[in-house]
Amino acid sequence: MWVALSDGRQLSAPLTYFPRLLNATSQQRNKFELSGGGTGIHWEEIDEDISVPGLILGNKDLTNLKKTI
Numbered sequence: 502m503w504v505a506l507s508d509g510r511q512l513s514a515p516l517t518y519f520p521r522l523l524n525a526t527s528q529q530r531n532k533f534e535l536s537g538g539g540t541g542i543h544w545e546e547i548d549e550d551i552s553v554p555g556l557i558l559g560n561k562d563l564t565n566l567k568k569t570i
Contacts, residue, residue, distance in 0.1 A: 504556060507539065518561030521549040 502522065504512045516523040522530055525547045536543040542551045552560070 504542070504553065506553070512556050514556055514559075514561070519549065519551065520562060521547045525549075 502514050502516055502519070504514075506512065522544070525544070529544065529546050532546055533542050533544050535541070536550070540553050542553065543549070
């Protein structure tokens with residue numbers, strides 16, 4: 502996935518970081534909207550939300566990670 506920022510930077514992140522996007526069709530991936538004044542990306546159909554600041558930090562989807570003690 503590539504994200505173009507308003508300051509000219511481009512970020513890339515592998516779809517494997519975001520299983521819902523990875524498993525979505527290309528048509529579903531293309532149906533997104535910016536949220537939070539441009540600080541997030543939202544895919545209604547697949548119930549996915551990604552934070553742009555999180556992308557900058559290299560965060561990935563933590564939904565399915567098991568907690569370790």
